[in-house]
Amino acid sequence: MAWRFALVIDPAASDDPRTDFAETFRVIDASAPALSVGELSTQRGDGIFESVGVVDGHAQELIAHLDRLAHSAALCDLPVPHREQWRQAVEVAAAHCPADGEGVIKLVLSRGIEHGPTPTAWVTAAAAADNSGVREHGIRVVTLDRGYAIDTPARAPWLLLGAKTLSYAVNMAAIREAKRRGADDAIFVSSDGFVLEAPTASLVLRQGDRFVTPAPNGGILHGTTQLSLFEHLADLGHETAYETIPVSALATADAAWLLSSVRLAVPVTAIDGAELPVDGELTASFNRYLLSPRA
Numbered sequence: 553m554a555w556r557f558a559l560v561i562d563p564a565a566s567d568d569p570r571t572d573f574a575e576t577f578r579v580i581d582a583s584a585p586a587l588s589v590g591e592l593s594t595q596r597g598d599g600i601f602e603s604v605g606v607v608d609g610h611a612q613e614l615i616a617h618l619d620r621l622a623h624s625a626a627l628c629d630l631p632v633p634h635r636e637q638w639r640q641a642v643e644v645a646a647a648h649c650p651a652d653g654e655g656v657i658k659l660v661l662s663r664g665i666e667h668g669p670t671p672t673a674w675v676t677a678a679a680a681a682d683n684s685g686v687r688e689h690g691i692r693v694v695t696l697d698r699g700y701a702i703d704t705p706a707r708a709p710w711l712l713l714g715a716k717t718l719s720y721a722v723n724m725a726a727i728r729e730a731k732r733r734g735a736d737d738a739i740f741v742s743s744d745g746f747v748l749e750a751p752t753a754s755l756v757l758r759q760g761d762r763f764v765t766p767a768p769n770g771g772i773l774h775g776t777t778q779l780s781l782f783e784h785l786a787d788l789g790h791e792t793a794y795e796t797i798p799v800s801a802l803a804t805a806d807a808a809w810l811l812s813s814v815r816l817a818v819p820v821t822a823i824d825g826a827e828l829p830v831d832g833e834l835t836a837s838f839n840r841y842l843l844s845p846r847a
């Protein structure tokens with residue numbers, strides 16, 4: 553991805569009373585080296601991030617992304633992010649995304665330099681890849697064992713399973729494994745047979761007239777896109793539910809989608825080689841909604 557803008561943030565304490573944080577931002581050359589070699593984000597993946605979709609210069613679902621940033625920070629014992637400071641940083645970055653079309657803003661909060669005084673924080677902006685083809689034609693997925701049981705997050709919170717940490721090597725390895733198996737993407741399943749999420753997306757299944765997604769307490773990220781789509785579906789009078797979903801439910805689903813902030817709603821055309829019906833019109837209506845301005 554060609555980053556076209558980068559801003560380093562001097563993180564403010566969460567109770568900082570200032571209303572204008574411009575003086576805490578430093579624009580840097582997005583194509584030049586910027587981090588110290590002692591950075592724990594690069595050495596240990598010790599930090600958190602958010603990827604925010606941008607449509608026609610508008611940062612989508614910013615409230616939900618800032619909520620999740622704060623949640624991830626709490627799980628990782630990082631200082632509470634100053635919400636207004638991050639909001640203003642995103643506003644500055646959004647002005648550097650394409651005015652027409654789609655962009656992506658990344659928010660990163662790292663533990664900083666080893667033994668250093670403060671965390672490191674930065675925001676980047678770029679044009680998004682063209683996802684129109686995959687939104688229309690869909691993807692084939694395979695199920696992959698995530699290696700932990702559905703109750704592991706409750707028993708082992710230090711695994712940080714509900715946090716959006718920078719440690720995505722496992723997620724990227726799962727996508728490579730899916731490709732080795734002839735698919736495009738993966739759906740993680742727990743070691744005791746429950747459906748979790750994709751490596752970079754949430755999963756939603758249609759079962760008749762209802763739409764279900766795995767409950768976030770099973771060690772998955774609560775997706776901002778899924779959350780927004782469920783609000784939209786509820787407004788349209790559809791039943792939506794968070795459930796503990798057995799893997800066997802994949803074979804009987806009437807449709808399935810992977811949902812994420814930049815790729816948006818992508819229909820699943822096959823799971824482990826078994827074809828799945830695709831409702832092109834419903835998927836297109838999801839993406840029309842997801843591309844409309846959302847707070």
Ligand code: PLP
Pocket residue numbers: 603749750751752753754772773774775776777778811812813814
């Ligand atoms: N689950 C994982 C593991 C993710 O990495 C992501 C997004 O990157 C999601 C779910 C979907 O989250 P969102 O809709 O907020 O992008």
